Amino acid sequence: MNAKEEILARIGRALDGTEETVEVPRRYRRSLDEGTDVVELLIDRLVDYKANVHHGLESIEAALGEAKKVVVPADLPAGWRRGGAEYIEDDALATDELDGMDAVLTGCAAAVAVSGTIMLDAGPAQGRRAITLVPDHHVVVVGRDQIVGHLAQALPRLSRTDPQTWISGPSATSDIELQRVEGVHGPRRLDVVIADL
Amino acid sequence: MSRIGLFITCVNDALYPQTPKAVVTVLERLGYEVDFPTAQTCCGQMHANSGYRDDAAKLARSFEEVFGGYEAVVTPSGSCAAMVRDQYPDLTGSDFGARVLELSEFLLDHAGVDDVGARFEHTVTYHPTCHGTRALGLGDKPLRLLRNVAGIELVDLPEADQCCGFGGTFALKNSEVSTAMLEDKCRHADRTGAEYLAAADNSCLTHIGGGISRSGGPRPIHYAEILAATA
């Protein structure tokens, strides 16, 4: 017997005599209370994570701050490339080139207000995972209609089998005395631009 | 009104007669007729929790025989009530536990009484015992009864929800860890400056009291005794 057959056989023996199915009670919430201002809630959570929040596409320049070299996915809308920064489209840039970027500017697939989570799924204006990881500063544009209150409302908006990254604030660690400190290996600065798209 | 069966627990049988006396006093004051079946011994918790299932099952079956004639059984122990409710279904296959109520459950949920007409002019801090609070789900029921005692001054116990370290044979098998937990509990109790430390289980109070007896601090007392006091 190969390993797979043997493991499956062991499981079969272990389960011998066990009843078939367990009903899953799904009585939990799938949305927030009606009337919740999800944009305000998202902002509150993002600020709590020490992310910076900006309003309107015109604030992209301010969000990029001092960044001179900004990597962007090739399909980033032209209207987002604002200010005096040099926008470099990711054309399978080498890792060292990515490491030389000051910032990355992308869009996202969805955002969950209650947990302050921004979700990327390799869709439009998001690019591959490395570009939002290696540069130390991530500016992400979140459309107002991409914001949902609850995690359960966001999942259907994601491409299930493309690579996903869920981002809740800048890189952080709680490994020293269980106190959260921002900034380890991922982007240490996260700027979120909330806009009507 | 049907008679109430009183299960005093083996610990009280051996060491603390004042606690079941207090239960009788409180229940009779409220007009209940209490019965003490003398054939009772132990619910089997020590055996069950130490891994002696067969022994525990024998004791559980005796318990059900002794108390089989009562619709309600009242006990001044959250731990023993939790044992009957949680473990008897496995040990004897019965749901006998539904009939066995810790004193505060009986008073608040069954009798609908939250003021038992007691007076106790002392400062008291309250330790919510683990099995009563978590396994039985007593919440703050004993405390709600204590709040309505005339003259009592209740002071909060720091880190009250932390176990005192008793845990039955745990106190012997892991004596050092148990002692470290006890030391913290005694220190917190002492810091309250209270005259009494009340709880819903004399087994835990045996442990805490045994520590306080050396380190100093409030006097351990079962909360039923406070409910029975009138002066």
Next chain:
Amino acid sequence: MSTAFPKAAKVALGMPQLRSNLAHATGTIRGKRAAVAAELDDWEQLRDAASAVKADVQRHLPELLETFERNAIEAGAKVHWARDGAEANRIAARITREAGADEVVKVKSMATQEIELNEHFEAEGLAAWETDLAELIVQLAEDRPSHILVPAIHYNRTEIRDIFKGRMKDAPADLTDDPAALAEAARRHLRRRFLSAKVAVSGANFAIAETGSLVVVESEGNGRMCLTMPETLISIVGVEKLLPSFDDLEVFMQLLPRSSTGERMNPYSSIWTGRAEGDGPKDVHIILLDNGRTDVLADEVGRQALSCIRCSACLNVCPVYERTGGHAYGHVYPGPIGAILAPQLEPGRHDDLPYASSLCGACYEVCPVKINIPEVLVHLRQTGPHGAGEKAAMGAAQAVMARPGLWRAALRAARFFSRPWRRRGYVRRLPFPGSKWTVSRDLGVPPKESFRDWWKEHER
């Protein structure tokens, strides 16, 4: 029975710095967890759902594993099966060599710790570099992890600074014990390694059968680095990690971050499905690991331990763990979950761990998947082994308690023989095994008049 735990616990209890570090860290996280769990008014419903999903997964494990394998392969992953740790280590080492590498970067993973992958790689002349900050601290200190989530929880910031200064070659000379400075030092130390690594090894928090996806939940970005930058990715996943569908994440991704680090959501979660063209590793391997899990599954009461999502909430609330730390447990899974998992994963060993609990129930109260840890502890105590002396004492006690007449006689005898101590009211010293009690506690003395005597009078 093994007495490793009580002995190791005694050693730990004698280390004041360790106890203070643990009390501080677990106290901090307890407060955070309680606050964010209380924010959700459907917390109990989420726990009920999670518990049921996991129980259902266990019942459908063969189908779910085959579905997962099929979907992962279709998405471009290579799926391997490993009966035990040795087999998983051999497969991982072979893939590493075939990728032309002699080292790997690692995402924090309990499964790889459990199978001692690092040690195996070292023995084969390969290097495995931990990249999680706490794992890095432990690896640099040549120590063992002491906590599931925060393996360096037993160190405080000053001790970590000293470890970095003494053992991290590129640590700044003026490194302070400010946690931000320590994190910065780790960033610099690992950055080159991340950007040049050829092979990464990870575990997974969840494996989704419906899509063949894996999920890794983390904070620092070291996980994203390992999962994204290298050409080859090897993920070692316990067979119990499956979830039926992608939508099940709506339950687990609420429970896990709030239960583990006490955050509404952890900073980064990565979800990937096989290979993605032009994005991340080109060579994606998944090793499905048994290593004793099917033995645990065979125990109808004990199998709930397989529902564990490794959040470590039970460690953080455990009064025993808080005082002894993780090393005393002598297993990669310490604390309450370790006390039920270790003896089941390695039958015949760790049989003292089910007794390393006062059964206070704090663990069950916080467990996001409602593993009834006290129930399993009591269940495992049934298989003993029980010492001859204890067995005799328990048998005698049962024999007396099962006979009301004997019980009453025993109570009378206790009152009679304890007379010398009655005036003082307590006993200060008892012979063994009572000495285990009186080492730190006095014992009350049976009263002159029993309740039974009083009742006789009262009834009249």
